[in-house]
Amino acid sequence: MAVKTNCVKNGKKYYRLSVTLGRNSNGKLIRKEFYGNSKSDAEEKRDEYLNKINSGITKDFDKLYLGKTINSWLIEVVKQSTKPSTFDRYYGIYKNYIEDTTLSFLKLNDVHPSDIQKYYNALKKKGKSSSTIFNLNKLLRSFFNYAVLQDYIVKNPCLANKIKIPGNLRKEKKKIEVFNDKEIKLILSSPEDSLIKFIALTCVSTGIRRGECIGLKWSDIDYNNNEIHIRRSAKTIATYDENMEKHYSPTIQTTKTYNSERDIPLQTSLINIFDKIKQQQEIQKAKAGDSYKDNDLIFCNEVGELLDDSNLTRSFSRFLKRIGVEYKHIHCLRHTYATKQFENDIPLKTVSKLLGHSTINMTADTYTHVLKRHKDKTIDILSIV
Incomplete structure (x- = not known):
């Protein structure tokens, strides 16, 4: 059965829905369009958007990118409330493992646990230790908790029941050395x-x-x-x-x-x-x-x-x-x-x-x-x- 579409965008066929969100300061109607591979796909994206707005999520949430938002959080929030050494450690994790990576350019509301899991698995294959990934996850989890509190997103995609740290943290733990x-x-x-x-x-x-x-x-x-x-x-x-x-x-x-x-x-x-x-x-x-x-x-x-x-x-x-x-x-x-x-x-x-x-x-x-x-x-x- 052929997928029903009603428009063509960039040479591809989509089903398009539009929603009126209100009027701007000049009285002009504010409309947003949603594109899907089928009518149900477009409706799902529309409903998700509206649910987030009804839950108190800012209408500009779809303009927030993960990397830039974490950077702002680190500078405006973490830097002001932690020891300089703690901030330096967190900022180093951001610079090394977030800033110029595939995660950084994801829209905040599009981040899914599977995106994070794939990235962690890739880091492990490149030779990064489980403890390094654990610390990265700790930073991301803390940020996403903040994002939920700020109504940027509805759920934290980085919770323990959604993400598994690849490798074995216990086996990687270094045995302590002592002087005889x-x-x-x-x-x-x-x-x-x-x-x-x-x-x-x-x-x-x-x-x-x-x-x-x-x-x-x-x-x-x-x-x-x-x-x-x-x-x-x-x-x-x-x-x-x-x-x-x-x-x-x-x-x-x-x-x-x-x-x-x-x-x-x-x-x-x-x-x-x-x-x-x-x-x-x-x-x-x-x-x-x-x-x-x-x-x-x-x-x-x-x-x-x-x-x-x-x-x-x-x-x-x-x-x-x-x-x-x-x-x-x-x-x-x-x-x-x-x-x-x-x-x-x-x-x-x-x-x-x-x-x-x-x-x-x-x-x-x-x-x-x-x-x-x-x-x-x-x-x-x-x-x-």
């Missing part, structure tokens, strides 16, 4: 009294993040109660000017999560280290004179300013090479601390608080292999009674 006892002793016994050595010893003996470490101030050290107050973090971040050009600068910011703001024990061994740092700072102050900026920082450069944490990885790598220790990321010092706590039977809840994790589940998930080793060591009560 011999390596820790080499770090400790290193003859140099360098800043990077002091940072390493502080991180491994407290489990604090490197940003929390270089954000420490002398006023955070409570000698009376033998505590260290974690109240901030430092990070070299990218800020964006009005033209969205990047500029990098070391910056003090809030801790990673609410639970990251915490009090941890001041180990006796650290007191001697802090004394050495204090002595070195007094020498630096004398050399720098009036150019020294006393920001109360424990770890700072020669004139008292924040350290550039982007150089910290290189400094740590060179330090390990000097003392004959195989390279591991500086964050592994934190993993080493946590692992040692579990090996000495410190409860999971306590370790989670010391690390400043948002939940106990996060701690358990991160250190599954360590907890499993200790679980395997439990006593079979029935075998001994």
